[in-house]
Amino acid sequence: xxxxxxxxxxxxxxxxxxxxxxxxxxxxPLVVGGDAGxxxxxxxxxxxxxxxxxxxxxxxxxxxxxxxxxxxxxxTDAVFLPSDTTYYEQVSDEVMRLLRGLxxxxxxxxxxxxxxxxxxxxxxxxxxxxxxxATTGLSCAVGIGDxxxxxxTATGYAKPGGIAELTAANWFATLGADPPEALPGIxxxxxxxxxxxxxxxxxxxxxxxxxxxxxxxxxxxxxxxVSLGRGMGRTELETGPWxxxxxxxxxxxxxxxxxxxxxxxxxxxxxxxxxxxxxxxxRDCVRVGIRVRTRSxxxxxxxxxxxxxxxxxxxxxxxxxxLLDELDPDRPVxxxxxxxxxxxxx
DNA sequence: TCTGGGGTCCTAGGACCC
DNA sequence: TCTGGGGTCCTAGGACCC
Numbered sequence: 401x402x403x404x405x406x407x408x409x410x411x412x413x414x415x416x417x418x419x420x421x422x423x424x425x426x427x428x429p430l431v432v433g434g435d436a437g438x439x440x441x442x443x444x445x446x447x448x449x450x451x452x453x454x455x456x457x458x459x460x461x462x463x464x465x466x467x468x469x470x471x472x473x474x475x476t477d478a479v480f481l482p483s484d485t486t487y488y489e490q491v492s493d494e495v496m497r498l499l500r501g502l503x504x505x506x507x508x509x510x511x512x513x514x515x516x517x518x519x520x521x522x523x524x525x526x527x528x529x530x531x532x533x534a535t536t537g538l539s540c541a542v543g544i545g546d547x548x549x550x551x552x553t554a555t556g557y558a559k560p561g562g563i564a565e566l567t568a569a570n571w572f573a574t575l576g577a578d579p580p581e582a583l584p585g586i587x588x589x590x591x592x593x594x595x596x597x598x599x600x601x602x603x604x605x606x607x608x609x610x611x612x613x614x615x616x617x618x619x620x621x622x623x624x625x626v627s628l629g630r631g632m633g634r635t636e637l638e639t640g641p642w643x644x645x646x647x648x649x650x651x652x653x654x655x656x657x658x659x660x661x662x663x664x665x666x667x668x669x670x671x672x673x674x675x676x677x678x679x680x681x682x683r684d685c686v687r688v689g690i691r692v693r694t695r696s697x698x699x700x701x702x703x704x705x706x707x708x709x710x711x712x713x714x715x716x717x718x719x720x721x722x723l724l725d726e727l728d729p730d731r732p733v734x735x736x737x738x739x740x741x742x743x744x745x746x
Numbered sequence: 747t748c749t750g751g752g753g754t755c756c757t758a759g760g761a762c763c764c
Numbered sequence: 765t766c767t768g769g770g771g772t773c774c775t776a777g778g779a780c781c782c
Contacts, residue, residue: 447750510782587780618757
């Protein structure tokens, strides 16, 4: 247990990582997203993964359709780069290695985010984290909190590249009047459900009766949301390596597929990629799932135990094919995905 | 906003068993 | 079989995060 929790969040990570190896692009709007093969396809159905701060100045945001981003940046000297996940993982690994070298407990929670705990001076550590990250050529914002939730929420006030602090002492003064969506873990759907209960601010959420929220949002989630409103979080960090529980691959096709044989070909390709990922983990698959999204954006999933568990590509592909046959989509398919649930690691 | 890809966790209903 | 209550597993879907 740590007296203080710090949350470090790398600034515009994918764009910043690209600038590390292409410093000549500094200052120009930069947008990262899509695969290398789709970059020049004007019809590709991709979205923005990360926009640099310059690009954000033109209203470009993560998750925005790439075609819209191109339109917004049409009159600029913007640069568009495909996602290079292998490279980002390398850069991320190096940053996390340096953070672990600080001598404090570290919990990695994503490519560009980590919690660091300390019983010492949190301001001093925050500056040390920023200095350490700076040695890689990247920068980060740091949130200081008395638990994980307050630290992560604080980072929102620190971006980009600053330091902010949220504790029990200033929690409600800082965001009590904000909508519940200001809290990590509460999205649009939950916010709407809370609004129907008359809960429109963090303070009102904190003052709600857990049972009332549970009746609407579930026996565990309800009380959990109330605890979020109160600013409660963990003070214990999970410092072990991240162990994936599943591996999946999915593809959105440039144009919808209707041909059954073509769907099966794509499904097998995905299943073999998943099988390779499973084998790379040196674990077995216990359950195979597929995901089908049709033209109307309606998404359906099916899954079945793999009996016996294993990692054979054909065994995984055969179950996926069975599930697709049983689902038998009668509408044009825009996305196909295959997922493997994994055994516990050895 | 014609809406990616890779993950995690929770919920709820039905099956099944005692 | 005019029929209870509960636990657990399986499955589909929803919500959220980066």
